[in-house]
Amino acid sequence: MSDTATPVSNLHHERHPADAGRPTRDEIDATLHARLAALPAPKLHADYEKQGSFLYLDDFLPREYTERLIAAVHDVTPAVNRNYLPGHKAGGSVSRHTLDRLAPFIADLYRSEALIKWLEAISGDKLQLSPEDDPHAYALYFYTRPGDHIGWHYDTSYYKGRRYTMLLGVIDDSSCRLDYELHTRTPNATPEPGSVQYPPGALVFFDGDKLRHRVTPLRENEMRVSLTFEYVTNPNMRPFQRFISNMKDSIAYFGFSQVFRRKGGKNGQA
């Protein structure tokens, strides 16, 4: 027997790199609770309302968690799904199904009660997790090739209720900008343009049906990765909306195998 052979008893204790030193869900909650206590929700809710359901904070996530997200990017890079929609979008995505497998810290962060409570205070809405089979519930978006971008759009809700998007900066070695227009759907309001380059650890939070936005094209030798969390007010979807949403996700984001993998699952929202 070779000296270098791994004893069978040790194999059970091997952990995936994404799991190494991973905080428990209680620890995540305690850390976020402490961090978010320093970000006064009433004032930020007022800012959010004034900006037509949009909030930007350039220093949001605790640094140690931002570093964990950066490590997660490395862990999931081989699983990136590239997409190209001529004239609208080019880039890579990693869906929640893949993150569950390769980056479980992200799944735990998404479910943090402290985070959800704070987002509820900002939005003024009762928030729910997106259904198990929604690949956007949490996902990483990769901009890695020159020209990667996404054109003007809304994060339209195909659910019966509202859909909120939270973006976190993870890696930004790029000139890409998140351009947006506030108040485009506020009656009698004048649209107000804005633009941010959100660095690692920064937060963008908005009502998907209210913020018109885009990400400008990546240039040579640049890279950008952002994390998105999606929360809803009613996780039910009508059958036709479900079909449209699935086709869009298959073509524009995650590929058919990821989107339809749970077809016929208990929620039937593959």
Ligand SMILES: [Fe+2]
């Ligand atoms: Fe979007």
